[in-house]
Amino acid sequence: MSAVLGINPGFGGFNYHDPSACLVIDGKPVAAVEEERFTRVKSAPGVFPAQAVEYVLNAGGLTVADLDAVAVGYSSDAWLERLPLETRALLAHPDLAALAATAPGALDVPRAREALAAATRRLGDLLHRTALFETGERAAERIAERLPGLRAPVRFVRHHRAHAASAMHPAGFADPVALVLDGLGEIECGSLWDTAADGAPRQLRRTDLPNSLGYFYAAITEYLGFKGWEGEGKTMALAPYGHADAAASGALAELAHVVPDAPDPYDVSGLVLPCLGEQLSLDTGRAVALLAELFQAPPRRPGDTLTEHHRNIAWAAQDFLERAVTATVRSAAAERGPLELTFAGGVALNCKLNLVLRQLPEARRLYVPGPCSDTGLSLGAALDVAASHGDDPRHPLPHLALGPGADTDPEKYLTTMTIPHHRPADPAAEVARHLADGKVVMWYQGRCEFGPRALGSRSILADPRREDMVAKVNEVVKHRELWRPFGPSLLAEHAHTVLKGAEPGEQAPYMVVAYQVREEWAERIPAVVHTADATTRPQFVTAQALPDYHAVISAFHQLTGVPLVLNTSFNDKDEPLVRTVAQAVRHFYSSAADVLVLDGTFVLKEAP
Ligand SMILES: [Fe+2]
Structure with a gap:
């Protein structure tokens, strides 16, 4: 018996976008809402979900003091696993690389000063976040400060584990396997889970940045003149208007491979690694420039006419994504037989991909949670922590009407x-x-x-x-x-x-x-x-x-x-x-x- 508040905190080094809150009582979600519904800014980037928390607690008739735990869909300790790649990306920044390549004696001093100042700023930021996350307590304090009256502990759940829990528990399957694919969690962007003897998600496989299908699809989306992390549905909807052609598919194959029998059945790191920006985000400018060079055609500007070239690139990207994820599911099924598959993470928003998965003989059943992207982390983290309190989190969600009703008659x-x-x-x-x-x-x-x-x-x-x-x-x-x-x-x-x-x-x-x-x-x-x-x-x-x-x-x-x-x-x-x-x-x-x-x-x- 427990009351667990799940949050996606949306600030300061934690997952920055899509803050939300979810209240789980005795293992059952009773209220959940995104902070954007209150702030009126889509995805409410960088905002702690204070109003969402207030709503879910009111809906459950509880106060902060009544909580048994606060669950955060992000692990402070695991964040430190980012350090090697982030340091590498920082040192490989084009500004610094250009300086390093300068002939001796030909240094452009003002530019050098600027590049070093920028690198120092980024390094300072990295150290600041490292200090914040080096112990879970400091991160927990930051959360607790925003929840006055909190007596319960703050528990951190790894990003992909929270995604997996949001899919596996409500699915109603006897032996669920969860595939999680997104842009980036702490460092992982792909993972596969089944259920341990105690009923909790158990990680079977993991794929780390830079091999991120979420980044891959966001980069293509930006090249096509849509907004990355928002316009992926447009790329997906455009794809069926295109067809396989050597110029698009052939070029893309240089940087995105499907390798069916490898431990990671796909590889997009050739595209993603050179495009890592601040805090390991996707530097969309660099990604678009790289793709323009690859396709030997300038990127589409928003509002430009969509040509056959654009349609064929969307087709090639969607085709690649479907082949990559199919290979992943097949390799999992090769070991276990047909799967009761659940699928979460931002990539699971791709409903055409989900159609392909649904039709695979290797996937006996398919469950994709409604809040499958990062908004659902509050739900997944809360279910995971509720289970650790001994509650049964396996409640189906036949609808998602968990948010506020009319504010007035x-x-x-x-x-x-x-x-x-x-x-x-x-x-x-x-x-x-x-x-x-x-x-x-x-x-x-x-x-x-x-x-x-x-x-x-x-x-x-x-x-x-x-x-x-x-x-x-x-x-x-x-x-x-x-x-x-x-x-x-x-x-x-x-x-x-x-x-x-x-x-x-x-x-x-x-x-x-x-x-x-x-x-x-x-x-x-x-x-x-x-x-x-x-x-x-x-x-x-x-x-x-x-x-x-x-x-x-x-x-x-x-x-x-x-x-x-x-x-x-x-x-x-x-x-x-x-x-x-x-x-x-x-x-x-x-x-x-x-x-x-x-x-x-x-x-x-x-x-x-
Ligand atoms: Fe995610």
């Missing part, structure tokens, strides 16, 4: 603001009618979602049958390229009739795995099907997990014969999901949406 708010509104007897039927009439509906219901996807709590909905809905919803959300399809929310009981390979009873509640759409359905639901490869990224919705949302899709199904709706996230351009009622109302009136539903209270732009 929507009806009262609308009345105060003199905004006409009504509460129909059958809200689901009314939403379905509006959708079938071609209206765009902003749907705000219950507690908000934890993780990167809108899953029927803060969603924008539209009719998937109408191709023109893609343009119309794009006008509302303002930030998507027309060639990127939307995903659907689909009645779980009908998933196998719409999607190839989906079994009756199969669960896919988080929109992280792509599926192939059956031919007879693809043309009926063009707004949610990728035109180049007939895939879709669905959320299977069950009546048990999300009754109100299930009722809406059921009503739409009754009306139209189509058991799904288009679902995208309810947020303004470049903002996190809306959190408060006021944010929802403001976004509604500043957008081209037609209907707003706030916990069953309707606001219409046109009179009914």
Whole structure:
């Protein structure tokens, strides 16, 4: 019996981005939210998740003093393993390397002074972080200072172990194996886990920086004119529009190899090592320059036309990623037989890769947690520490509505603001009618979602049958390229009739795995099907997990014969999901949406 607060701290040498908090009571997650939902800055870099902590504790009816442990998804001790590589990267910095290559007597003194000053600054920073992390206590003190009243210990969980725990425990598998792939943890960027005799994750294999598939894909994404660590989904969606060609695939093969029988079945270190920047981050400028030289073509600037060259590079990168991860899963299965595979880390956001893994005979089953990137570290760390307190952390997460609900009564708010509104007897039927009439509906219901996807709590909905809905919803959300399809929310009981390979009873509640759409359905639901490869990224919705949302899709199904709706996230351009009622109302009136539903209270732009 324990109360564990998991956090991704987001400051000072710890994992810097995606701060979040998660409360686990007796092994069960009861509340979780990202700090960005409060700060309103996407991924809230460098911010301690103070507001997220306050929310999860309130939701669980606890105070800081009631906690048995604070779990951090990052290990202070393991951080020291970075030192050799970081020192090496620092000394290999192009400025210093250029100076070292200067002919004797030809030293450019002002430049030398600048380069040495920059190197000294970086070295000072490195020493500062080393001092901070040399003992776990100092790191723990830094966390405790931000949690006044804390009496419980701060426990550090290695980054990849926290990712693995976030996948293995909720999966509901008897013998789960976790594959973790991301940009960088403390020093590792790939790892494989099974379960030890005591039920905890046990590491089987590990791959360290510079062999990082996350860095590899981020570098390609930057070259293609999208933002690394954010625009990877665009690279993935662009890939099916390209094809194998010697110029792209051949060139890439110089720096990225798949080596099926090697201990590490892939190697991208030739690309990543020369591009390591401050604190072992990816120096995107250097990465783009290196790729421009490799492809013998300048990088695409944001907004430039996408050419066949760009499409083929996206294709080559996605193809490489799929082959590399397939080889990794195959080599794990060669030793153990078909796997009950779970997959976490930022690379697991690649839903097309997950489609490939799902179809592998070496993976009997596949579970990818909704918060599979670093936001989920708070969840994984808390589950791991709860298990060490003797709690059973193996609770399924049939939905992720673990965040805050409406901050105020929507009806009262609308009345105060003199905004006409009504509460129909059958809200689901009314939403379905509006959708079938071609209206765009902003749907705000219950507690908000934890993780990167809108899953029927803060969603924008539209009719998937109408191709023109893609343009119309794009006008509302303002930030998507027309060639990127939307995903659907689909009645779980009908998933196998719409999607190839989906079994009756199969669960896919988080929109992280792509599926192939059956031919007879693809043309009926063009707004949610990728035109180049007939895939879709669905959320299977069950009546048990999300009754109100299930009722809406059921009503739409009754009306139209189509058991799904288009679902995208309810947020303004470049903002996190809306959190408060006021944010929802403001976004509604500043957008081209037609209907707003706030916990069953309707606001219409046109009179009914
Ligand atoms: Fe990670």
